[in-house]
Amino acid sequence: MARKNTTKYAILGMLSFGPRSGYDIKQKIEQSVRHFWSESYGQIYPILRRLVDEGLATKTTEPQETRPDRHVYEITKKGERELEVWLTEPIESRPIVRNELLLKLFFGQNTSPEILMQHIRQFREEIAATLLHLESVKAMCLDPGASDECDDEQAPYSLMTLHCGQHIMNGYVDWCDQTLDQLKELWLDGDQRAAVAEGDEA
Amino acid sequence: MARKNTTKYAILGMLSFGPRSGYDIKQKIEQSVRHFWSESYGQIYPILRRLVDEGLATKTTEPQETRPDRHVYEITKKGERELEVWLTEPIESRPIVRNELLLKLFFGQNTSPEILMQHIRQFREEIAATLLHLESVKAMCLDPGASDECDDEQAPYSLMTLHCGQHIMNGYVDWCDQTLDQLKELWLDGDQRAAVAEGDEA
DNA sequence: TCCAACATGTAAGGAGTTACATGATTTC
DNA sequence: GAAATCATGTAACTCCTTACATGTTGGA
Numbered sequence: 001m002a003r004k005n006t007t008k009y010a011i012l013g014m015l016s017f018g019p020r021s022g023y024d025i026k027q028k029i030e031q032s033v034r035h036f037w038s039e040s041y042g043q044i045y046p047i048l049r050r051l052v053d054e055g056l057a058t059k060t061t062e063p064q065e066t067r068p069d070r071h072v073y074e075i076t077k078k079g080e081r082e083l084e085v086w087l088t089e090p091i092e093s094r095p096i097v098r099n100e101l102l103l104k105l106f107f108g109q110n111t112s113p114e115i116l117m118q119h120i121r122q123f124r125e126e127i128a129a130t131l132l133h134l135e136s137v138k139a140m141c142l143d144p145g146a147s148d149e150c151d152d153e154q155a156p157y158s159l160m161t162l163h164c165g166q167h168i169m170n171g172y173v174d175w176c177d178q179t180l181d182q183l184k185e186l187w188l189d190g191d192q193r194a195a196v197a198e199g200d201e202a
Numbered sequence: 203m204a205r206k207n208t209t210k211y212a213i214l215g216m217l218s219f220g221p222r223s224g225y226d227i228k229q230k231i232e233q234s235v236r237h238f239w240s241e242s243y244g245q246i247y248p249i250l251r252r253l254v255d256e257g258l259a260t261k262t263t264e265p266q267e268t269r270p271d272r273h274v275y276e277i278t279k280k281g282e283r284e285l286e287v288w289l290t291e292p293i294e295s296r297p298i299v300r301n302e303l304l305l306k307l308f309f310g311q312n313t314s315p316e317i318l319m320q321h322i323r324q325f326r327e328e329i330a331a332t333l334l335h336l337e338s339v340k341a342m343c344l345d346p347g348a349s350d351e352c353d354d355e356q357a358p359y360s361l362m363t364l365h366c367g368q369h370i371m372n373g374y375v376d377w378c379d380q381t382l383d384q385l386k387e388l389w390l391d392g393d394q395r396a397a398v399a400e401g402d403e404a
Numbered sequence: 405t406c407c408a409a410c411a412t413g414t415a416a417g418g419a420g421t422t423a424c425a426t427g428a429t430t431t432c
Numbered sequence: 433g434a435a436a437t438c439a440t441g442t443a444a445c446t447c448c449t450t451a452c453a454t455g456t457t458g459g460a
């Protein structure tokens with residue numbers, strides 16, 4: 001079957017920034033890479049255990065009185081090597097894109113332009129929110145000392161991925177606007193023209 | 203759990219264009235929507251059976267002498283209604299983006315700029331190939347009579363999704379070029395400067 | 405002669421999400 | 433007093449791909 005298990009490397013990568021718990025890793029992912037990557041606890045915890053089994057990470061338990069013990073994982077030399085090897089390998093591309101909006105639009109004949117326009121407006125709003133988020137992360141990255149998230153070494157790489165997100169999101173926004181115009185025309189060519197004619201009679 | 207099963211609607215949508223076999227559906231998907239959607243036989247055939255069970259499609263067997271019988275599926279009124287309902291519902295967004303290139307780039311500290319540049323060049327080539335494909339599909343859509351793929355009714359919707367692909371792919375290309383420059387600088391700031399100094403001595 | 409295309413399907417299994425289980429602390 | 437956060441983990445389940453099984457025809 002030979003599937004990827006990219007999650008393993010995503011987690012190793014997060015550990016390469018320093019020791020972290022499963023909870024920390026999840027937070028970090030949500031903060032920094034969520035516009036192009038996500039992981040759930042259901043993936044993270046089992047894989048952390050596996051990393052220890054394979055000697056790619058070590059586990060230290062920090063007892064806490066009131067809360068569950070913190071299980072902190074640290075990448076090993078072997079883990080670092082395995083991460084480096086993965087980084088060197090060509091990308092298993094075919095970026096799994098499944099865009100439900102485009103699918104609905106493609107089948108647009110079976111519904112009305114108005115409905116499609118609503119979907120696109122909703123999509124556009126979500127994109128705009130993502131752009132705001134990207135902008136705020138960027139500000140954090142550029143402001144030295146403002147965060148322990150992004151030191152000088154990491155900043156350039158964080159910024160490159162952020163720029164990619166901004167580029168693509170801006171592209172979506174442009175397309176949305178353009179497509180909304182086109183749908184409006186389709187709509188005018190359709191039932192609206194009839195409605196206008198009816199209106200004239202009244 | 204309440205998952206989506208969008209595949210069901212993707213197949214219903216394909217059947218809305220006319221009766222088709224599982225094989226036909228797969229071909230059609232690869233031709234028309236592959237830049238934002240994909241399905242495998244392992245999904246298509248079981249779902250076609252389910253559509254019949256649920257009264258959303260009917261199955262006709264066309265006997266063929268030398269090949270396996272063609273099982274042709276036709277959407278029912280009930281199927282059309284269910285497709286329309288789905289088209290009306292707001293998009294379950296969160297477009298699952300998992301971009302391995304960006305993940306590797308984010309962890310870039312653990313490897314060299316040269317390796318990252320290679321990955322980006324590879325990615326850029328794939329994007330360029332996709333752009334060519336989109337252009338050819340677009341030509342087919344705009345050339346009346348050239349294909350039974352895209353009639354006048356369908357053309358506007360096909361074109362909108364194609365434009366989205368072109369927009370996004372062009373955005374990727376721009377970003378790739380920009381990022382390649384940035385990585386080159388990082389690279390010069392790093393080991394290359396040392397190499398130049400060594401070269402001076404020789 | 406071998407490969408691609410035609411054609412349908414099933415089985416196995418990896419990938420990934422969500423819900424559940426548990427429970428204290430802090431903040432509004 | 434309720435909700436969010438801290439914190440770890442498992443079980444169940446869906447989704448989806450890949451490999452397998454089977455066999456013909458036509459072209460390079």
